[in-house]
Amino acid sequence: MRASSIALSVVCGPIVCFYVAFAACFCPARLHRHTESEEKKRFERRQKMAPKPLPIRPLERSLTLPMPSPVIDEKMAVLSPESRRGKSLHQTQSRLMRLPLELREMIWKAVVGDSTMHMILKENKLGHLRCKAPSAIECPLGFNGRTFSRECCWGNVDSANIWAPTSGIKEPTDGDIVPLLRSCRQIYSEAVNFLYTTNTFSFSDLDCLRYFSMTLLPHRFSLVQSLDLEWCMAWPIYDPVAQQLLLNNPALYPPNDEATWEETWRIIASMSNLKFIRASLLYFDGFRDPTCEEKMLAPLRKVTAPSKFEVHVSWHGEEIRGAPFQLIRPVERGEDSSDDEDWDV
Ligand SMILES: [Zn+2]
DSSP: OHHHHHHHHHHHHHHHHHHHHHHHHHOHHHHHHHHHHHHHHHHHHHHHTOOOOOOSSOOSSOSSOOOOOHHHHHHHHTSOHHHHTTOOOOOTTOTTTTSOHHHHHHHHHHHHSSSEEEEEEETTEEEEEEOOSSSGGGSOOEEOSSSEEOHHHHOOBOTTSOBOOOSSSOOOOBTTOHHHHHHOHHHHHHHHHHHHHHSEEEESOHHHHHHHHHHSOHHHHTTOOEEEEEEEOOTTTTOHHHHHHOOOSSSSOTTSSHHHHHHHHHHHHTOTTOOEEEEEEEOTTOOSSHHHHHHHHGGGGGOOOOSEEEEEESSOOOOOOSOSSEEEOOOOTTTTTTOOOOOOO
């Protein structure tokens, strides 16, 4: 029995090997179709998990002030809790609220601002995790096989880049800011702008930035001043020759396609209060020729608001002149032999 099995393996082994080699070399479509279906599945799952944009109709009531006059306040104080629902009261009995506005603002800024918020995609909504590093620059970059990740801060994601905590505990993804903002309408009104003006918003997914712009009120979104974007570019973006050779159609699914890339930078270009952008881009071997790279960089040239705009890329190439950003390429081997770090940060 054993001898017959060995004989069968000896006869069939080379045939199987030959078939696999033949399929890989002469029928690449088989391989591509498999990859394509994975990409398609990932894309469909992301579509299903997309957060809903804000409704076009105005909110039933504003979350921010104005507060009523003190006279109305006195009248409302005698009303039942049900009658007072949705109405604002002056917080004259609160010792915190009796502090001067300047001091209160320092407290709000310390609680909701001055941090880096890593934005994550969750099921039908966005979340944000406060960076654990002392500053965005010190937050360690990593590559998890699909995209950049900051393992110490971002946690785990599934194959569709949807946040998937493995700890089993329901981890909060509100950056510890929601309880304060929800505690009082006056606090919300005084503190909410610090959330957008003093934090760095950090993204590792282009769709996440797009959803962020769609799920915020436009006047709040435009307050953002500091942006950090990491993105792993998918081959063969901006390479029409290579795309024609591929049998997949489309060659790239969103968010890896050119349309999503260009839309992302259109959104960033519309952010009039931006003061700082750091974009970190990874593309394994770089671009086939400088024309492809120039096409990829063209949408970034329309972003002119920030006073500091850095683009770190993982590949070598020519110097870029006349751009609103500073393109930082990896240090050439031998240029700085004392440092093994590939990124010139
Ligand atoms: Zn971090």
